[in-house]
Amino acid sequence: MTTTTGAGAAQAPAPARVESPAATSAVRTQGLTKRFRTGQVAVDGVDLHVPRGAVYGFLGPNGSGKTTTIRMLLGLVRPTAGQVHLLDEPMPAAGGRVLPRVGALVEGPAFQPYLSGRANLARVDAADATVDPRTSRRRADEALERVGLLAAADKRYRQYSLGMKQRLGLAAALLRPRDLLVLDEPTNGLDPQGTREVRTLVRDLAEAGTTVLVSSHLLAEIEQVCTHVGIMGRGRLLLQGPRAVLAERRTARVVVRTRPEHLDAARTVLVRLGLVDVRTEPGAQVAELTAALPPAPVPAGTSAPGPQDVAAALVRADVPLLGLDVRHPSLEEVFVELTGEGFDVAR
Numbered sequence: 001m002t003t004t005t006g007a008g009a010a011q012a013p014a015p016a017r018v019e020s021p022a023a024t025s026a027v028r029t030q031g032l033t034k035r036f037r038t039g040q041v042a043v044d045g046v047d048l049h050v051p052r053g054a055v056y057g058f059l060g061p062n063g064s065g066k067t068t069t070i071r072m073l074l075g076l077v078r079p080t081a082g083q084v085h086l087l088d089e090p091m092p093a094a095g096g097r098v099l100p101r102v103g104a105l106v107e108g109p110a111f112q113p114y115l116s117g118r119a120n121l122a123r124v125d126a127a128d129a130t131v132d133p134r135t136s137r138r139r140a141d142e143a144l145e146r147v148g149l150l151a152a153a154d155k156r157y158r159q160y161s162l163g164m165k166q167r168l169g170l171a172a173a174l175l176r177p178r179d180l181l182v183l184d185e186p187t188n189g190l191d192p193q194g195t196r197e198v199r200t201l202v203r204d205l206a207e208a209g210t211t212v213l214v215s216s217h218l219l220a221e222i223e224q225v226c227t228h229v230g231i232m233g234r235g236r237l238l239l240q241g242p243r244a245v246l247a248e249r250r251t252a253r254v255v256v257r258t259r260p261e262h263l264d265a266a267r268t269v270l271v272r273l274g275l276v277d278v279r280t281e282p283g284a285q286v287a288e289l290t291a292a293l294p295p296a297p298v299p300a301g302t303s304a305p306g307p308q309d310v311a312a313a314l315v316r317a318d319v320p321l322l323g324l325d326v327r328h329p330s331l332e333e334v335f336v337e338l339t340g341e342g343f344d345v346a347r
């Protein structure tokens with residue numbers, strides 16, 4: 001794994017800037033696109049917005065373009081088109097100034113296999129021209145402690161488990177205070193306890209004022225710590241916003257069971273009531289219809305049909321009601337619906 005720490009970039013004194021009122025983004029992209037030489041469009045016109053102070057869950061199935069997007073943010077991959085601003089500064093032009101304020105954990109070989117974890121961190125630290133070399137050891141040990149790796153600090157990197165390697169990558173990103181942390185699948189290779197620790201770490205860092213962009217193909221792993229989410233599917237950003245946008249997508253469906261010969265009449269009733277996405281499943285004895293209920297909350301002054309209205313309307317239309325339920329999709333189902341594939345499916 002590589003840690004991009006802004007190392008080597010001599011930090012020019014920040015010029016006096018008049019911050020515009022809109023200067024509140026940790027990450028902002030416009031039309032970010034990457035077409036590889038193979039012709040594959042891995043990232044397709046992505047407009048990311050990560051507000052300052054957010055924990056932004058960057059979610060999507062394997063192969064949906066998260067890593068390529070992150071690499072473009074950090075200047076590791078050149079975009080085919082589009083713009084990137086980090087901490088309200090244009091990239092890559094302001095990289096020398098901005099990248100020291102950005103810690104990153106992205107995949108790729110970077111650590112020396114025959115050096116210990118601590119010695120590897122010392123190398124990363126030494127490459128950062130903006131820090132005091134005399135306090136290197138303290139920084140390394142504090143970072144190792146933070147990720148629970150102090151006890152294994154003197155072990156060689158090649159003897160580390162995948163989880164330990166991942167922790168060392170995190171430690172490298174934490175060698176100095178950051179305004180923005182970009183973590184690509186930080187829980188890869190970690191056991192459930194390690195995953196919980198990463199979540200706690202992310203929460204602590206955010207509380208201390210660091211904006212965190214964290215990617216995952218596993219919704220449940222990071223959903224709990226996010227204040228914002230962005231969902232990728234096939235190179236496109238399908239949904240973005242405060243975490244509540246996910247809940248809003250959890251449209252409940254009403255499930256109606258009736259006799260097969262009344263299926264068409266029941267369908268007409270549901271459509272007349274204004275329900276959408278009506279699906280029918282004829283059966284020999286019992287036919288089933290499902291339809292989307294309007295999402296709550298309903299705007300003031302309007303009344304959206306609820307399950308009781310559905311029942312009443314069916315009875316009025318003489319449709320025998322053999323059963324009526326309301327089904328709420330899980331967040332996982334919302335994702336599958338959004339991305340059009342299982343959350344673990346590679347392209």
Ligand SMILES: Nc1ncnc2c1ncn2[C@@H]1O[C@H](COP(=O)(O)OP(=O)(O)OP(=O)(O)O)[C@@H](O)[C@H]1O
Binds near residue numbers: 036038060061062069
């Ligand atoms: N260097 C490359 N050349 C050609 N295609 C690439 C290259 N890197 C990535 N891709 C393709 O671009 C698509 C997006 O890959 P990317 O790694 O960005 O997805 P991801 O969402 O990060 O997936 P994962 O969770 O598996 O890392 C994939 O289809 C991948 O095969």
